Amino acid sequence: MAVAVTPGFDVEAVRQDFPALAARVHGRPLVYLDSGASAQKPRVVLDAMHEFLANRYANVHRGVHALSQSASAEYDAARETARRFLGAADAAEVIFTAGTTAGINLVAQSWGRATLRAGDEILVTELEHHSNLVPWQLIAAQTGAVVRALPIAPDGDLDLEAIGALLTARTRLVALAHVSNVLGTVVPVRRVADLAHAAGALLLVDGAQSAPHLPIDVQALGADFFVCSGHKLYGPTGVGLLYGRLDLLAAMPPWQGGGGMVERVTLEKTTFAPPPSRFEAGTPPIAEAIGLAAAIDYLSGLDAGALQAYEETLLRHAEEAVAGVAGVRIMGHPARRVGALSFVMEGVHPHDVGTILDRDGVAVRAGHHCAQPLMRRLGVGGTVRASFGLYNTAADVEALVASLRGVRKVMAL
């Protein structure tokens, strides 16, 4: 089946921008369907980092010399690029972190430690990645707070009917994924934000899987905190973004102490810099921030509406095609899905499927996807996940399906 060409988006031209896609695996052309784990990088990101490191590198906000000044200016410009990408009102609301996990831990250990009291509640959902679950369990154990979870309905959407009983006067924070890393479910964040705020709770949005696929506007979403990772956004590893509402950040104590986050230090006492510096102790990931800004600029250069239409059309096509393979069951049928598709094959463990696909050059992820509570809820030990980036094509889907058709033969089923 051919997928209609989306006007305004030329996927073949985009593919030329990603050197890694030319790789061969086990003698076959690479079919990369693991962008949900980490996305490939366009050449402009590699070039931006290389040029900075080769020609203009120095530490930031430290030196009076020319290189340090220009590195600082580039780092600050990267923050402004990130601010625009997130739709934040003020660049001081954007903190460079090591990634989504680091951002959530920062909020848990800074805001959480200062705010949570015994009996307070943090509401997560059954869709969460471990990184939006474990940090809350840790701070709950330290403060006596309680973590509760909003269930999902059988189709893989959040069961919003259940939120009334779970969102109470004791709820301090709702922390939830914008898009499920397993099912691709798009969560109605704005509705949850309104409910959370009406109950007096804050909202943290885990945007690791949404930022690569959906336009982000933290203010329109009603997010008090929003976190995402650079490496899933076609940028480098080791850098991520934390957005926090300025009044919240200004009231939050530091998480880690060190250089660059202080105003005045004596041997007895330290006063701290305002955000964002307060939350960026030590030398930040300078080249990585610049690489992430290059990735954001690359995405901004594409027609966002056309790209989104292309990605959603391709994912719908993939869902239909994969569902047509004998013995395959697609996990969940959420109202809206982006980025990822999970499935199981009757009688074949996901890891065996993954190994067999790999020999055909098809890279997927198999296992629990760092979402063990969701696996338990779905009644499976693991799934096979095909996850998509802006460079995937209908030919990739055909290759996936062809390889899947061979699995049962290899397994003599």
Add this chain to the structure above:
Amino acid sequence: MSSLGELYQSLILDHNRAPRNYRAMPDADSKAEGYNPLCGDQLSLYLKFDGDRIADVSFQGNGCAISRASASLMTTEIKGKTRQEAARMFEGFHRMITEGRTQSAEKLPPKLGAFAGVAEFPARVKCAALAWHALRQALDEGTDTPKEKEHSHAV
């Protein structure tokens, strides 16, 4: 044979479909848990001894074809062996799945040679090793009373 065919050969597929000694053993002398936190694969291994000899062995659990077939074949090969013989078999098996078919592998029971192809799939070595690590733990710990201990193995 392709490396994929070498990995999923008929003996392995047969033991995956119809695992031998797949049952709980309420009166086991020793019980060990194998768990791989990376993939969530899990198995329980039960041993009953007659003096120094493994009189009975069984397992239950969830895992991929490689881990399931490996556990099944292991149970058929270690039944009747002494602790020392089983421990030596562990060493030989582990060397074979990490290094491929070597001289030490030739001392193994021939059927275990079916797993030599695993060495070509580094990501799957831990699957083949899961039951064997549980065995070593059960041999180290299992004496008079059944014991349980979570065991996260590393290859």
